[in-house]
Amino acid sequence: MSFLDTLYSIINMSLLVAIPLMIVALAGMFSERSGVVNIALEGIMTFGAFFAIFFMSLIYKSSGLNGQSLFFIGIFIAIIIGMLFSLLHAYASVNMSANQIISATALNMFAPAFAIFLAKAITGYSKIQFPNNSFFIRSIPILSDIPVLGPILFSNTFITIYIGIAILIVSYITIYKTRFGLRLRSCGEYPQAADAAGINVKKIRYLGVVISGALGGLGGLFYIVPITGIYDATFSANGYGFLALAVLISGQWKPFRILLFSLLFGFFSKISNMTSMIPFLSNMNIPGEILSIIPYIVTIIVLIFTSKNSQGPKAAGEPYDAGKR
């Protein structure tokens, strides 16, 4: 393999992790900007991925449908399930003024346990097979011939990449250029003022959490699909929901910075799979476990540098108390 091919495939692999990471971090952004901390993303990812894959495998078995049309059904299911599941968190944190971290922790524990329970009760196994290789895009005619961009974006990839880019742009516009975005941000900064200005804080926070659920479920599916054709719910989302939170904080709750940091984390989290391609790494014979901790250590180091002047939404994590106006 030539040097250039190696480089392209490294970028390719990193992107397939970085994009779901970015989607989930954006999910967290919508929720936290509205004032609700959402560390349930790991559980939401698990649920989205599990149900989407579960139904895709059912549909595939019964009708033989596969390829992108099956994938779109999966995407739809992941979004719906993510929204429904996040409603539990929204109810606890908006209506019940519950401690948001505790309610989210409960959801994170619940999701994999329930998924395994369901899978075993219905199919007898905790692992589900689905035709993920039929979602693979080898190359797109014409576009894949573009130099540099062609091999990186338009060949050996999944449709997840393009949906991810679209989500990034739409999120940016929503947060900064729409009335809803302004309201969302005001509820996360100073909900009492937003309320006084006639904004329904509860409604906006519900929307924030539900959007976050939709993107979280989608991100979960997008994370699993390129990796494996057999999903085992035991491993939930492998901690990527939490990594996405770190990306969100490092990215200072801003969409394009989130993209930047998810690319960084995407690269580091795939480094253990890529040692064979990078000669100087494979010569050093570092054990895989040590390489696997690199993304987590990088996260901590980045957080050390970014946390001091953190510009997170001021009211995130606090239940709204109209009495404090």
Next chain:
Amino acid sequence: MKSFKNFLLKISESLKNTFSKKPKISLGENTKSSLYAILAGLIFGFILMLIFVPQDAFHGLWIIFTGAFQDGNESMGNVLLFAAPIIVTGLSVGFAFKTGLFNIGATGQLTVGSFVAIYIGVRWGFLPGHLHWIVAVLGAILAGAIWGFIPGLLKALFNVHEVVATIMLNYIAMYLVNWGVMSTVFDGLSKSKSVLESAIIPKMGLQWLFPDSSVTGGFFLAVIAVIIIYIVLEKTTFGYQLKAVGHNKEAARYAGINEKKAIISSMTIAGALSGLAGAIVYLTGSGAHLVVQNLLLSEGFDGIAVALLGLSHPIGVLLSGLFLGYIKNSGFYLQRLAFDTEVIKIIISTIIYFSALSMLFKKGFKNPFKKNKKTGGEK
């Protein structure tokens, strides 16, 4: 006769005083919300069983309630065996809560503690007699303490949120320990070697009560930890300072309390407790081995449930830890009905969710884990 009456009056008065002085111990309403949460969890688990395995649902529920009596003294001993480590992780999470910190990293601290305990247990057979297991336990405590110290330091110096830092450290611990097990105490297949006989925590008399169970004196270590933490929190200036920081950081700083020191020491002690829990889990003769897999150990997360149900109070933690040990033991027997232990995990997570919703059970209930904003309205 009259003096006796006076005596009784005096006692009742002093009792009244002690209870009115410490509203946190007269748990009353708060205990009620914990009980409702438990009830909600059990009902939800039962409904799930009814939907998916209706023929076994009632039998399943019966086993959950009577699990401790399925195999006589063995299963009763096993309740203590399961309860001991989660009491200690519950103590760990609860202790950090008191300083306003959420130690979601109990599982990582427990993992490193387990590894050190097993390493010493397998490799340091040269230590004589009782010294072996004592050193193994102390090693685990130290390892856990270091793993708790790191996020404490990061929080105090760099304002890194402890939730994110400890989660990252959980995964780092998991991979490091997998590597450590494989390169030092690997049995060649999938897990760590069994620890030497001398490294197993002695039964300390429990063998007379539960001869068939592999319960160890780890339960007593857990009870000792509960007592020590109770004394530290309720009877010492240091504990008061920690709680003050948890209630209101700014006010504590104004009162001259070193808030950074409090954060670091709180996390370190929490870590040490979780490390101890690791030793308690793996220094038993019951075939507890660290399995090399990319999965976080569940005892740490159970600790969160225990701390919540026990309202972070050491005695409450002891009771709720026993309760969780009880239903975890039942989960073991549920497997006979082809249920998986997942049912128990679902019940536990539902309990956590509902205890977060405690407002549902009692309007105006003050969440003890929330940063204190208003204190009015509660007597």
